Amino acid sequence: MAEIRFENISKTFNEDRVVKNISLTIKDGSFTVLVGPSGCGKSTILRMLAGFEKQTEGDIWIGDKLVNDLSPSKRDIAMVFQNYALYPTMTVKGNIEFGLTNRKVPKKEREQLVGEIAGIVGLTEHLNKKPDKLSGGQRQRVALARAMVKKPKVFILDEPLSNLDAKLRTQMRTELIQLHEKLGTTFVYVTHDQVEAMSMGDEIIILNHGVVQQKAAPIDVYENPGNIFAAEFIGQPPMNVFERSAFAGTLDGLPEEAHYIGFRPEHAGISSTSASVPHTIELESEILALETLGAETIYKVKNRIGVMNIRSFAAPLPKNASCFVTIPFEKLYPFGADKTAGPGLDLSVKKEAALNGVD
Amino acid sequence: MALIKASMGMERRAERRSLVSWANVRPYAMISPAIVVFCLFFIYPIGYMIYLSFHDWNFVSPTKEFVGTANFTHLLSDRDFREVIVNSFIYTFASVFLTISISLMLALWLNRRGAIYSFMQASIFSPHIISLVSVSMLWMWIMDADYGLLNWALNLIGIESIPWLTSPDYALASLILVAVWKGIGFNTLVFIAGLQSIPKDLYEAAELDQTPPWRRFLRLTVPMLSPTLFFLTIIGLINSFQVFETINLMTAGGPINSTNTFVYYIYQNGFQFFKIGYASAAGVILLVILSVLTVIYFKVLSKRVHYR
Numbered sequence: 001m002a003e004i005r006f007e008n009i010s011k012t013f014n015e016d017r018v019v020k021n022i023s024l025t026i027k028d029g030s031f032t033v034l035v036g037p038s039g040c041g042k043s044t045i046l047r048m049l050a051g052f053e054k055q056t057e058g059d060i061w062i063g064d065k066l067v068n069d070l071s072p073s074k075r076d077i078a079m080v081f082q083n084y085a086l087y088p089t090m091t092v093k094g095n096i097e098f099g100l101t102n103r104k105v106p107k108k109e110r111e112q113l114v115g116e117i118a119g120i121v122g123l124t125e126h127l128n129k130k131p132d133k134l135s136g137g138q139r140q141r142v143a144l145a146r147a148m149v150k151k152p153k154v155f156i157l158d159e160p161l162s163n164l165d166a167k168l169r170t171q172m173r174t175e176l177i178q179l180h181e182k183l184g185t186t187f188v189y190v191t192h193d194q195v196e197a198m199s200m201g202d203e204i205i206i207l208n209h210g211v212v213q214q215k216a217a218p219i220d221v222y223e224n225p226g227n228i229f230a231a232e233f234i235g236q237p238p239m240n241v242f243e244r245s246a247f248a249g250t251l252d253g254l255p256e257e258a259h260y261i262g263f264r265p266e267h268a269g270i271s272s273t274s275a276s277v278p279h280t281i282e283l284e285s286e287i288l289a290l291e292t293l294g295a296e297t298i299y300k301v302k303n304r305i306g307v308m309n310i311r312s313f314a315a316p317l318p319k320n321a322s323c324f325v326t327i328p329f330e331k332l333y334p335f336g337a338d339k340t341a342g343p344g345l346d347l348s349v350k351k352e353a354a355l356n357g358v359d
Numbered sequence: 360m361a362l363i364k365a366s367m368g369m370e371r372r373a374e375r376r377s378l379v380s381w382a383n384v385r386p387y388a389m390i391s392p393a394i395v396v397f398c399l400f401f402i403y404p405i406g407y408m409i410y411l412s413f414h415d416w417n418f419v420s421p422t423k424e425f426v427g428t429a430n431f432t433h434l435l436s437d438r439d440f441r442e443v444i445v446n447s448f449i450y451t452f453a454s455v456f457l458t459i460s461i462s463l464m465l466a467l468w469l470n471r472r473g474a475i476y477s478f479m480q481a482s483i484f485s486p487h488i489i490s491l492v493s494v495s496m497l498w499m500w501i502m503d504a505d506y507g508l509l510n511w512a513l514n515l516i517g518i519e520s521i522p523w524l525t526s527p528d529y530a531l532a533s534l535i536l537v538a539v540w541k542g543i544g545f546n547t548l549v550f551i552a553g554l555q556s557i558p559k560d561l562y563e564a565a566e567l568d569q570t571p572p573w574r575r576f577l578r579l580t581v582p583m584l585s586p587t588l589f590f591l592t593i594i595g596l597i598n599s600f601q602v603f604e605t606i607n608l609m610t611a612g613g614p615i616n617s618t619n620t621f622v623y624y625i626y627q628n629g630f631q632f633f634k635i636g637y638a639s640a641a642g643v644i645l646l647v648i649l650s651v652l653t654v655i656y657f658k659v660l661s662k663r664v665h666y667r
Contacts, residue, residue: 052566071566072563073568077567078567079563081564082560083558085561085563085564086564087561087564087578088582089579089582090578098565098568099567099570102569102570103569150567
């Protein structure tokens with residue numbers, strides 16, 4: 001078990017700066033998820049932590065050990081690769097115990113460890129099969145078992161679920177969470193999938209263009225996004241964000257600092273009749289498109305503010321119909337000129353907006 | 360209405376029947392040119408060779424005398440032929456083993472990025488594109504006992520001249536050296552391609568597993584390269600067993616039959632001594648040996664070869 005610290009880490013590939021002066025602490029025993037769109041530098045950070053890439057600047061600490069110049073094998077980490085990277089010529093057992101054999105662990109101890117781990121991940125009856133005879137989920141488990149058997153201080157997982165089908169992915173997600181609880185080891189998990197990030201992480205680190213956008217618990221990221229990028233990245237569909245000018249005539253008395261206003265699609269209401277609820281913006285809108293997903297419906301509507309997504313759990317309205325969209329003042333997220341959510345800004349806005357309650 | 364339906368059904372059936380027959384014929388029609396060529400230039404000559412191996416014929420005589428298995432019994436009791444078999448096996452196994460092992464080492468070394476490595480790869484490959492006749496001439500000059508480059512270099516460092524091609528002790532080894540020199544380039548290139556197709560994350564996983572280099576080579580690289588190894592070995596064995604040009608030009612099977620190998624022996628008997636039946640019998644034996652080799656390799660190695 002170990003805390004991980006990145007201190008002023010940068011990485012440059014051929015003058016292309018993919019990681020820009022990042023300082024981070026990953027708590028001991030946490031399940032930390034690095035999430036961001038492709039090319040955001042999350043995999044590079046992971047590979048620098050594993051030791052496959054050397055940072056251009058900065059220090060990396062695992063526990064109380066400075067690992068800058070340590071080879072991957074000496075960092076006391078284990079990694080689950082995106083494509084599993086199982087040794088195709090070895091059996092499941094061979095794969096799991098390969099590292100142990102290399103470290104000259106006695107055969108008896110090896111057998112015991114492999115048996116134990118195989119039991120945990122449910123591979124006992126597949127120990128003598130080669131990876132090509134296994135399903136995607138089973139291969140994933142072999143990769144996990146191979147990592148677990150080393151009893152590392154840190155587990156690194158690089159998009160481990162991206163090759164699985166949707167159903168298996170959901171199942172493996174739960175299994176990984178349980179595994180983390182059982183082992184109590186620090187997990188560093190990279191994904192581009194916000195659902196994985198939200199459902200699995202104790203802490204989420206959102207990255208974009210090699211810069212940390214926000215680091216917080218999943219619910220915090222959802223409720224208090226640090227900037228517009230985080231607000232739009234987490235949540236499905238993403239937060240609707242408009243420039244303040246779009247609200248002119250609809251929402252007066254906005255503070256000077258609020259240059260952008262956003263709200264989440266699920267916080268808005270949609271109905272075929274006007275209700276005139278106090279402390280709420282009501283907008284007469286036209287439905288452009290809708291996705292009926294069973295439990296919920298996602299609308300794309302157009303009104304005087306612009307085109308926005310609305311997520312509703314009520315029975316779907318007909319397409320092309322006109323409707324009324326309501327947005328409570330308290331669910332509005334203001335952002336400053338630099339696209340970050342300024343501290344204290346939101347409260348004052350909500351209060352004032354509520355007081356000025358127009359429309 | 361019913362009538363129209365019935366007639367439509369009949370039409371459709373007729374249509375389907377004609378479609379079915381053309382669909383059946385089409386594949387055969389398409390491959391027939393290849394089959395004709397294959398039969399004419401592969402099956403027929405093999406059949407004719409087997410037929411000739413049971414006859415005595417000198418190429419010009421209008422009659423071919425049937426002699427049963429006399430050609431074969433004669434061959435098997437012929438001391439020269441036994442030497443030819445031994446030479447062929449030594450030549451084949453030595454040249455294939457050396458070519459493959461040297462190429463593999465070179466490939467491991469050259470499988471990197473950089474101008475020097477690309478240049479080296481191209482340089483090593485260049486002998487492969489030179490015709491065997493030119494290669495033979497070149498090496499005859501290099502290996503000349505009196506004026507050759509090799510002996511000159513040996514003399515420089517104080518080693519006595521070696522009669523590369525003119526002594527029965529050295530001639531076969533010299534020919535193996537030429538075969539290895541010519542074969543290395545192609546083999547190295549194929550090995551490099553094989554090495555590059557091994558996923559990089561496997562090596563990363565092995566690194567995390569604290570794998571020592573030799574173990575990484577034996578447990579990871581070699582098994583992952585086994586399709587390439589298998590391919591190069593089979594091709595190498597079959598080609599080396601049929602060596603002809605270098606022997607014809609450089610040693611003519613000599614001195615004292617020491618470099619006479621299968622195909623050259625067949626050529627000698629067939630086209631110099633005009634013993635067509637006898638040469639055909641040797642050809643049949645070559646065919647059997649090559650078939651057995653191929654079958655053994657496919658059976659034995661295919662079980663141990665890892666195909667992705």
